[in-house]
Amino acid sequence: MAEQVLIQFRADKALKQEVTEIYESIGLDMPTAFRMFMVRSKMVGGLPFDARLPIKKPVAAASLTKEELDSEIQKGYDDMVAGKERPAEEVFSRLNGK
Numbered sequence: 001m002a003e004q005v006l007i008q009f010r011a012d013k014a015l016k017q018e019v020t021e022i023y024e025s026i027g028l029d030m031p032t033a034f035r036m037f038m039v040r041s042k043m044v045g046g047l048p049f050d051a052r053l054p055i056k057k058p059v060a061a062a063s064l065t066k067e068e069l070d071s072e073i074q075k076g077y078d079d080m081v082a083g084k085e086r087p088a089e090e091v092f093s094r095l096n097g098k
Contacts, residue, residue: 007034 016030023033040048059072079085 019033020030023030028036037048061069061072064072
């Protein structure tokens with residue numbers, strides 16, 4: 001058997017609990033799940049999942065139902081209230097690739 005080493009890292013308590021429950025529901029404990037992650041990383045020569053941000057496509061208003069359109073408008077309003085808005089110049093610069 002290969003020599004064993006201890007690996008430690010910090011994680012958010014709530015996230016750890018949620019992930020532990022997921023692994024336990026499929027019959028795994030945390031150490032076994034992380035060993036599986038490491039073996040799969042070795043097999044694929046990197047992360048064993050896609051690590052890119054999803055490409056967001058603009059929403060076509062004409063393709064939405066009234067409820068979906070209302071929901072999208074509400075999301076925009078909520079973002080504005082939360083201070084997540086951006087100046088128009090910044091948005092257009094990013095859209096134009098500047």
